[in-house]
Amino acid sequence: MPDEDRKRAAHRALVDRVLSGAGRASAEQRARAFSNEGLAPPLRGLVGKVATTPTQVTDADFAAAQASGCSEDELFELVICAAVGQSARLYDAGLAALAEATDSGADR
């Protein structure tokens, strides 16, 4: 499946970059934003909304995160990690259901 390999490879390149490449936020914070786990407030609130209820993000969520000491560049990265993380979980869940339905786990 060369075409699919290209899509998955392009997705993995994005995930690997935001998690493991150079950043202003620590790799540990980015991993927590990606998984939407283990962050302290107020970042927990902002990242949780990005992952699960993004239309409810407000200016106040960003203001609180900045007031707690996060720079704009760190927030840029952590919001992206949260969005990419939630999407990656959906992608994996869909592919897992497909693998189960076709009984061809090797495709993953």
Next chain:
Amino acid sequence: MRLDILNRGYGPGATLLFALIRLFSGHPVPDAARLVFYRPDFYGTRAKAFTHEVMRGPSGWSAGDRELMAAYVSQVNESAFCIGAHSATARRAYQDGAKVQAVLADLESAPVEEPLRATLRMLGQLTAEGELSAADMRDVLSAGVSPQQVRDALAVCAAFNTTDRLADAFGFEVLTPEAFDAGAKYLLKRGYR
């Protein structure tokens, strides 16, 4: 946008490009485009490569079908910017505004082929609920969708669940219908690279 760096944090090259786009298109540069120019090494470069491959790379789905999937996923997420952008692009790709409107109004009664309907239903469920069963997926396959088409659709779903979240978190400005249509023309001509 909510972060000042996304409004003003661009170098001279990007700033000049934004001015030229505004001059020649008559419309402001959409926030979706501005975002990928901010520190592109962190997100934009790879996000564009992934999205282009997913939306314009080889697939059993047409570009119009994939734009409709993007619009549909965005509607489930209630992401106003992305609904506007990708329903405009699907309309232009299909040259059929009524079909796109019908799908977004009521998928079950919309005049689309069953494989596409079953696929959109599956993407909507995955997006809304975060999970799918093998039985859900078998329903899609038995509607005549190939496993490869399912994979391609899941990739569209992944790309737009990301973009929808960023649009709403960063607060992308919703454009006029004319500006969305100008963006649609660009996306069909040049893609997402």
